[in-house]
Amino acid sequence: MVPSASPAVEVRGLCKQFRVARREAGLGAALRALVRREYTQVDAVKQLSFVLGAGERVGFLGPNGAGKTTTLKMLSGLLYPSSGELRVMGHVPAERRSEFLRTISLVMGQKRQLSWDLPAVDTFEFNRVVFDIDAGDYRRRLDELVSLLAVGEVMRRPVRQLSLGERMKCELVAALLHAPQILFLDEPTIGMDVAMQLSIREFVRRYNVEHGATVILTSHYMEDVAALCPRILVIDGGQLRFDGSIEALTRRIRPLRRTSVGADEYPPAEQLAELGHVVERGAGRLVLDVEPERVPAVVQVLLALPGARELVVQDAPLEEVMRELFRREAGAERGA
């Protein structure tokens, strides 16, 4: 999907502070807290600014407690910002206008909107009433979503008897029946097996392409983000650390290209060191990190090895890039 010119999300100087109760461990501290409770102020989001175009697929990346979910909840109108400006599809989310709420949807991997005791299809019907969906549109969208996610049989069983993956598919149906233009996904594949992750990922991509919806995703599974999001926002300590493509982040943090090859025999260590940094050598595989401009020459050398096979040149894995980024940030803060 090619992003359109008008922004779907505009965020300027967004901040969110929470007042959090704290106490030491133990019975004495608990009793003291009954009389006098101590509070600390936590800056969950600090001066966040970015603009997202309509139809974009964007990933929020960051460690636990970075402020990703808080940002998503402010974008969806659940939390009031402490300060800053925020517009989503031209609306101020915190006003919770019905026109705004009908254009968005939030799916949270660790919470559910489906009624636990009833089959998911009953919640779908309830959402038809809540979102005032025309009966014809409802039937058409339900058929489409049920067919894409293959939940025809699953949605007729009580939710409490579904597997995690089946439940999440039904959550997606419930979230998309009103055809939202913005889809917030907070850890949608958490706890799922690889096959189910792939299935959800493929569905989200297809929904974005076919409906032109803007997708904003947070996930701890880097594969989800790498496969789905051409653009990422890295948030840490409530602040924006990077905004751009995964390739651009990789070039900045880990510019070396990871080059691997299988061969019957490898050159001696000192010769390998001239090609690049040796990451792994053995078990029938050689892995090197190579300067980008030297890749063509190194590939020629590797292809000339006896029994050379399965030569692969790729960027460093996103996990490593992120680890390196956060290590540098932490180092910079310690040095400051």
Added chain:
Amino acid sequence: MSGGRSAGYYLRLVGGQLRMSVLAALQYRLGFWTEGILGILWSALGMAPLLIAVEHLDTVEGWSAWELVVLTGCFTLVSGLFGALIQPALNESMNHIRKGTLDYVLLRPADALVLCLVTAFAPWRLIEALGGVGLIVAGLVKLGRVPSGLDMLAALGMGFAGLLALYAVGVLILCASFRAVQLQNLTFLMEALLDFARWPAQVFRGFLRMVFTFVIPLAVMTTYPSEALLGRLAGGTVLSAITTSVALMVIARLLWTRSLRGYSSASS
């Protein structure tokens, strides 16, 4: 907040939520029958204090035995509506606030307070409310009294004011639960306080009478509608009771708007 929705939409919303609650009640067979039997027992037990009082006293503060039956009918009706409509919604909303699942309620395109107040129902408790209507009719038949149109209107107005007051007190408790997350017991305290409304307001004197008329308007919920049906309620009382309830609701609504701003969800 989200405005601009029609009354028809909100009626459909309440209907949809009621349907979900009935479906949930029907989902488990044993629970279905247990709740049903409990509903009938609940109605029957509610009449025990009345039977004892009528057996030992000719009148209670000027109320004859069959007038007390009308009053008990009004009490049973209000208590049934509280148990069916208000208490389950309050408890469910407090659970949502505690667990952070209020998120999904707030994402629905309707007024957040209405959404909270219709988030769950206990349909079986409506049996109790029907029992209350039966008692009112029985009492009036025994008294040989047919209320005039104006009396009926005044009784309905007072019943509406009473329910509005109950909702307002419920909303105030809900607002408090944004700050202190485990307040479910307050709804049971509310139910226990409601029990005072089974007696005529004249039983209470001085301070208590004032509290039960203006702060927790129990008198508005049962005594006044009964007096209206019995044709002895002054027009001024209707007006002041409705004003009290509306004022309580306005305060609750303002506090709700303020409390919602402080909603912090829960960790993902």
